[in-house]
Amino acid sequence: MTLPRLLAQSADGTGNLSSEAQIFAVIVAVLVLLFVVELVRRRRLVERYALLWMLAACVMVLLAVWNNALNWIADLVGIASPPNALFLLGLVAIFGLLLNFSVAISRLSEETKILAQTVSRLDAETRELRGEGPATNGGPREPELADQQPGDPPVSA
Amino acid sequence: MATPSASPKTSQQLRKLAIVPAYNEEAMVGRVVREIERHAPDFDVVVVDDGSLDATAAVADREGATVLRQPFNLGIGGAMQAGYKYALHRDYDVAIQVDGDGQHKPEYIPMMLEALHTSGEADMVYGSRFLGDPGYAVPWGRRLGNRIFGVVLSRIVRQSVTDPTSGFRMVNRNGIELFARDYPHDYPEVEAILMLHAHRLQVHEVQVRMNARGFGESSIDYPRSAYYMVKVMLAIGIGLLRRRPTPMDGPPPGTGEFAAVAPGAGSAGLKTPPEEGGSA
Numbered sequence: 001m002t003l004p005r006l007l008a009q010s011a012d013g014t015g016n017l018s019s020e021a022q023i024f025a026v027i028v029a030v031l032v033l034l035f036v037v038e039l040v041r042r043r044r045l046v047e048r049y050a051l052l053w054m055l056a057a058c059v060m061v062l063l064a065v066w067n068n069a070l071n072w073i074a075d076l077v078g079i080a081s082p083p084n085a086l087f088l089l090g091l092v093a094i095f096g097l098l099l100n101f102s103v104a105i106s107r108l109s110e111e112t113k114i115l116a117q118t119v120s121r122l123d124a125e126t127r128e129l130r131g132e133g134p135a136t137n138g139g140p141r142e143p144e145l146a147d148q149q150p151g152d153p154p155v156s157a
Numbered sequence: 158m159a160t161p162s163a164s165p166k167t168s169q170q171l172r173k174l175a176i177v178p179a180y181n182e183e184a185m186v187g188r189v190v191r192e193i194e195r196h197a198p199d200f201d202v203v204v205v206d207d208g209s210l211d212a213t214a215a216v217a218d219r220e221g222a223t224v225l226r227q228p229f230n231l232g233i234g235g236a237m238q239a240g241y242k243y244a245l246h247r248d249y250d251v252a253i254q255v256d257g258d259g260q261h262k263p264e265y266i267p268m269m270l271e272a273l274h275t276s277g278e279a280d281m282v283y284g285s286r287f288l289g290d291p292g293y294a295v296p297w298g299r300r301l302g303n304r305i306f307g308v309v310l311s312r313i314v315r316q317s318v319t320d321p322t323s324g325f326r327m328v329n330r331n332g333i334e335l336f337a338r339d340y341p342h343d344y345p346e347v348e349a350i351l352m353l354h355a356h357r358l359q360v361h362e363v364q365v366r367m368n369a370r371g372f373g374e375s376s377i378d379y380p381r382s383a384y385y386m387v388k389v390m391l392a393i394g395i396g397l398l399r400r401r402p403t404p405m406d407g408p409p410p411g412t413g414e415f416a417a418v419a420p421g422a423g424s425a426g427l428k429t430p431p432e433e434g435g436s437a
Contacts, residue, residue, distance in 0.1 A: 113231055117239040120205070120225040121246060128223070 025064035033057040052100070056093060171250040173270070175200045176240030177222070178233055179257025183211040186257045190220040193255060197266035203243055204257065207236040213257070233324075238340035245337040253327035261325040265365045269327045272363045280358035281328045284365030285320035293369040298382055305386070306347050309393060314354040317362070321347045325365060331358055341392060344385050348392045355396070 036053045039045040045053075063069055063086070074085035175193045179186045186204060193202050204217035208230035217224045225239050237254060244252040253269065255261045265284055272282045286295065287303065295303075299322070306321040324346050328336065335356055341348035353360055 113235045113238075116228050116231055117225075117235065117242055120227050120239055121243055124203075124223055124225050124243070 022064055022067075026061060029057055029060035029064055032060065052097060056097075059089075059093075172248060173197075173200045173251040173253075174240075174244045174247070174249040175202045175253050175255050175263075175266070176237065176244065177202060177204045177217070177255050177257045178207060178236040178240065179204055179209065179213050179217065180207040180230065180233075180236070181209045181211045181213060182257040183209070183213045183216050185259040186213050187216045187220050189255060189257055189259055189263070190217060190222045192263040193266070194221070196263040197270075200253070200266065201249075203240055205236040205240050207231055207233070232343055234340055234342040234345040237345065238336060241333055241336040241340065244333045249333060250330050251327060252333050254324050256324055260367050260369075262366065262368065265325070265363075266327075269363055269365075272361060273327055273329060278359045279329075279361035280331045281326055281353055282361045282363055283320070283323050283326035284367070285323055285362045286365065286367055287319040288362060288364035290366070293367065298379070302382065302386060306389065306393075309390075310347065310350055313351065313393070313397070314360070316360065318350060318360070319362060321350055323365075323367075325367070331356075344389055347389045348396060351393060351396045355399075 033054060036045065036050055036057060040047060040050045070082040070085055073089070074080070074082040077085060077088070079085045079088065175197065177186065177189055177193070179189075182189075190202050190204065193200060202220075202222040203225060204213070204222045205225045206214040206217065206227060208227045214224045214226050223243075225243060227236060227239060231239070240254070241252060251270065251273065253266060255263060255266075261284070269282050269284065273279055287307075303320060303322050307318050310318045310321050322344075326346075326349075332353065335352065335358065336349070339352065341352070350360060
């Protein structure tokens, strides 16, 4: 997103942004911010993740507006070329986001597993109550055609 | 001991459950259920249909088993945990895993139940192929994996574990409560032994023979067995660092040596076991 900024920097080598590039970078960052807000408004994105992305967009705006921020960061970490500091920042941010997602996915699959286990138990109990299930290894049972996939071979007991 | 000594139950009074995890086993699962009913008629049978695409659930149902139909495939760990949760919910005292592929012979169930009681302190009794002649040619990869895990596990739990990947295992109420609450995901057998150890639950081995798998090749092929080795080793390593909540109040029965450690401390329901000796 801050590609124009990068290009401008490599062009004059000082890390200072041309005003056109600066304006462009601000516009892009603000658009990202608006897009995230719109996603939340339509309930396509929960606030938890919206915060992350809005933070990312804010950092983009900050870097675009504050000319010397990148130079300062590069100096601080000891990176000779400010664009490399930008790459590093971006990588770290993306790595953090991905790790965050892996944690979220792990939690979701754990929750899904618990739901599946509960559903199967409730299903067994429902069948039992309806008299379809094997209450005590006796009583007539209806064949479970619903559980057969169409095209499966016929059941052989 | 499955029950507090205040109200000892005989084997006949115990509520006993056989959990049969099955994934696309329509050819074998019926026979497994019948064999259990023949050799261990006092066991109720619950088949966990782990999202099978074939008629596994229908076959099991026709044989008179209760069927837990998982809405999609959870893997053996999730399926077994569904079984343990069912056991806990229905207040069973003993639960045994009998694989739906016919590998485990139900004729050993009475012997294992006997061992669970007579060994006194055991919370889990499992059938080991390698205490004697396995009864079939175990592929060398499996044998090697078993040996490696066996050596590592035996050192950690300070007790000989000859067949750590055996799924043919019977637990008492303590084991049911623990596994219903927390059971490993992918390849649970090895890690489960570690969990039992972390919770001061006792494991006892008995010798069994097994059938080669019901049909086809072992479900674990070579790339997957490499993943298996790494994953389980990681699980063992991390398992040593983890504090897991204990389902029991106070020390589990049969571990008198810890009675002095935790009097009154366990009434909160959740307690973490003492740190494992050394972080290794």
